[in-house]
Amino acid sequence: MHSVWADDQQREPSVEQPDGTRRRATIHDVAKLAGVSRQTVSRAVNDKGEIDPATKERVLEAARLLDYRPSRFARGMVRKGTVxxxxxxxxxxxxxxxxxxxxxxxxxxxxxxxxxxxxxxxxxxxxxxxxxxxxxxxxxxxxxxxxxxxxxxxxxxxxxxxxxxxxxxxxxxxxxxxxAAAGLAQGMAHLVGAGHRRIGMLDGVHGPGPRRGAFLQQARRYGLPVDESWITLCAEHSVAGGEAGMEQLLDARPDITAVFGFNDLIAVGAMRAARRRGRRVPEDLAVLGFDGLSLGELVEPALSTLHIDxxxxxxxxxxxxxxxxxxxxxxxxxxxxxxxxxxxxxxx
Amino acid sequence: MHSVWADDQQREPSVEQPDGTRRRATIHDVAKLAGVSRQTVSRAVNDKGEIDPATKERVLEAARLLDYRPSRFARGMVRKGTVxxxxxxxxxxxxxxxxxxxxxxxxxxxxxxxxxxxxxxxxxxxxxxxxxxxxxxxxxxxxxxxxxxxxxxxxxxxxxxxxxxxxxxxxxxxxxxxxAAAGLAQGMAHLVGAGHRRIGMLDGVHGPGPRRGAFLQQARRYGLPVDESWITLCAEHSVAGGEAGMEQLLDARPDITAVFGFNDLIAVGAMRAARRRGRRVPEDLAVLGFDGLSLGELVEPALSTLHIDxxxxxxxxxxxxxxxxxxxxxxxxxxxxxxxxxxxxxxx
DNA sequence: TGGGGGCCCGTGAGCGTTCACGTGAACGTT
DNA sequence: AACGTTCACGTGAACGCTCACGGGCCCCCA
Missing domain, CATH: 3.40.50.2300 (Response regulator)
Known part of the structure; x- marks a missing residue:
């Protein structure tokens, strides 16, 4: 069955006006062409009952000819409920x-x-x-x-x-x-449990936020020798941002043994930068991410992370x-x- | 400065009707409350000219009280142009x-x-x-x-x-x-140029498509011993799908030296499965992807691919x-x- | 033969805005 | 004193559609 729709839909406006310009067809145009009332057109296109199959077909044909499509605004006016x-x-x-x-x-x-x-x-x-x-x-x-x-x-x-x-x-x-607090409680417990005490953080561009706050709180809780100076801001939330940030952090704190990344992308960048500097992950430097992106499973080594749904x-x-x-x-x-x-x- | 908006916006409907139900306020409600005409309300909310600053403020206050927001449908009816x-x-x-x-x-x-x-x-x-x-x-x-x-x-x-x-x-x-044809021309030229002749393909779920077609065409062009039997369908376009597909392909064609993946995700899966089977990439098996996802740079080894913008x-x-x-x-x-x-x- | 009931179909109203006017007051100009 | 201007605001119409009616028409049964 060959459908007229697919061909006709390519040309846009359809009804010639007295002044020569073209305008989208309205329900009225269709009604006039099919020789029926607006209401009947409405019945046809919304296929409600109370309409003769023959006239319905005639109306739909007229609609096709004019490339008629009901105005979503007019419809929205009268039919409530589109959210x-x-x-x-x-x-x-x-x-x-x-x-x-x-x-x-x-x-x-x-x-x-x-x-x-x-x-x-x-x-x-x-x-x-x-x-x-x-x-x-x-x-x-x-x-x-x-x-x-x-x-x-x-x-x-x-x-x-x-x-x-x-x-x-x-x-x-x-x-x-x-x-973030609950997340970092788990994360820091894990790092500290593995013996880490010199833990840095690669924070996001926006600066101090809940993640940094929770990080510092946990650091205090465990009595780690960690303060704001162990935190580096990354210029962007990306792998590249993480790499750059890690370079900086390693310069500032060469003695860190673990790093917490604002998000997984940054953490992945951190791993790459660290390895480029000759540090093995996780042996020389443990890296913990935040987000739980699926790409974390793909990188080498696979990224430990605080996964969120x-x-x-x-x-x-x-x-x-x-x-x-x-x-x-x-x-x-x-x-x-x-x-x-x-x-x-x-x-x- | 304390804004009324932020507090009031939480409660939804606002105008009590004769029958007790509530209804979204209209421009008319605002006009009545402010003691002006609809048009003046319109002037105020759209801040057009021709309105006394004092009345404008009065109208806006009324609008705030009623939590009035103009109906996008009514607006769309009369103002054309929202696409x-x-x-x-x-x-x-x-x-x-x-x-x-x-x-x-x-x-x-x-x-x-x-x-x-x-x-x-x-x-x-x-x-x-x-x-x-x-x-x-x-x-x-x-x-x-x-x-x-x-x-x-x-x-x-x-x-x-x-x-x-x-x-x-x-x-x-x-x-x-x-x-796809132009892409695979480059891709296969590269593989063949590196000496590969036994090249498999991990196709997508949809079966024969342009990528497979172009792959086979190039295989013929170079006279490779490759036909449909060198192609395995992956159940899904994901890393897991690629892993499963690769297992299957290695069973069917253990002697392949290179494989082309329908997309990068599948190709990454292929690499993982191959390495699990003890094949080194790229030494024992070259893997070529399609898509150019940025995660291709992150995996080990980094994925060669046909990048698309x-x-x-x-x-x-x-x-x-x-x-x-x-x-x-x-x-x-x-x-x-x-x-x-x-x-x-x-x-x- | 009259009336009840389906079927089809048309008519007016209304949805909430904006646009093109029209109007009255206040003010300045000749 | 008569007239034009500007300012602030109001009035009807129109946008395109659907809903609630109402009205013919035909058929069937009393």
Missing amino acids: TTGLVIPDLMNPFFPEVAAGVLEAAEQRGWQVVMWDSRIDEAREQDALDVLSHQADAIVGYFKSPDDVLARHLGGVPLVLLERGPQQTRFAAVGID KRRLGRLAVEQVARLHSGAEPLRGAEAWVVPELVVRASA | TTGLVIPDLMNPFFPEVAAGVLEAAEQRGWQVVMWDSRIDEAREQDALDVLSHQADAIVGYFKSPDDVLARHLGGVPLVLLERGPQQTRFAAVGID KRRLGRLAVEQVARLHSGAEPLRGAEAWVVPELVVRASA
Whole structure:
């Protein structure tokens, strides 16, 4: 069976107007061409009952001829219930975020919601552009944002927002967080248990955050000779960033025996840089990551890491949106946190 | 400065109706509360001119009180120009696709378009669900689809479609393809140039496609003792799939000296399986991938691969959409193809 | 022969905005 | 004193669709 659709859909506008310009066909155009009323056209395209099969076919033929497609706006006006949420991701190249996105998409699909996605590329200005646009087009927004609360509020225009990876004390918006403290408790226990006391950290670009805080807290707890000077900032959250950071850290603290990376990418970079400097991993230097990317299993040696369930993070965020949407109180505290789980492989 | 927004936005509906139920506030509610006309409210929220600063403030205050947000549907009705395209990705866990998506998002953002995303998870039914939904909500759709043209057309309802990675001879829709032939010409030349003649292939789940075709063509060209029996299908496009496939291929053809993987993930799996079997890579077995994922640089040995510019692929797809949208002829042939580039690293 | 009940189909209203006007007041100009 | 201008704001219409009706028509049974 040859379908007319596939051929006709390539040309865009379809109805000639008095002034010569072309315009998308409306339900009225179809009705006129088929010699019926708008309502009958509506019945045909939405295949509801109460229509003669013959006229239905005639109407559909007319619709095909005019390349008619119902306006989603007009439809949305009268049929309530299409929910769209915006999703703002900082960096699609970092394998962490696609997985979070997958969780969001999965949960959204289950609820019959749609997700319009935006890549802020770790740029604060683009992040605000995202808000400006999405606040007009979405019923709620979830995502990663660097901007402070008041800036967000200004660009939000009253649209509900769910922040990813911010603790309740860090924002007055609804949020879904990662329990860095619980994660580092496991991680540091493991490192210390293996005899390490001189432990460095490669922190992310944003500087002091929960992960660094938890790291220092654990260091104090075990009485390690570790303070801020054992921490190096990486210029970017990538393997290259980790390599550069590690070079720097090794210069500053040549005597470290273990290093904790802000995320797996950085940790992998750290391993590479260390080996280039002639240090064996894990014998001379243990490396612990954070995130649990699947690429950690692929590198040599396999990366020990604090694994977090990224899909769950995304699903939780959608859950939060649902609560805001229904007027319920958003989850606060432990329910809205995902706690990392130590995965011991070869690197530490 | 304390913003009212951030607090109020948490509760959802706002206007009490005669029957007791609650309803989202409309521009009319705000107008009534502020004691002005709809038009003045419109002027205030869109901050256009011709309004007294004092009344503007009064109106905005009323809007805040009612948690008023303009309906995107009503707006879309009267203000034309918001373009939304649907993006259907088969598997967000495969690092290849997020990068394509990044290209799509980038190009869409430049044009001021929005992208609603859908993860079909390599499921043909979900793929059609995606079409059913997106055909109602998007002005065009781009993505990966397994379904044949006529099925697609049936679920498309006339919405323009741009297929990713299908050659012009494989579909009557607009498409953006990968020049597998050109890629494999480089790849096989390299392998043969290194002395290999017994070359196997780990193909993807979908069976015979352009990559396999090009592989066999090159094998014939060089007169290699290679036919379909040197090809093993992998159950999934993942490292695990590649490992399993490689086991099988080594059983069937223990004498191969090189193998070409359908994609990098499979190729990495192949390397791992081969090494587990005691074969050194590349000395005993050369491995060549396809895709150019950045994780290829991270594994041991680093993966040689046919690199493709995935972002460009995404950008091209948006370009195609733009053409369809403007009524122009879509790109056909070479302009709509991205050609792989051989990147020689350690594995081959 | 009248009336009840399916079937098809059309009509008006309304969804929430914005746009193109129109209006009245205040002010300055000749 | 009459008139044009500017400013601040309001009024009807239109956007494209669906929903709740209402109205013919034909058939069947009393």
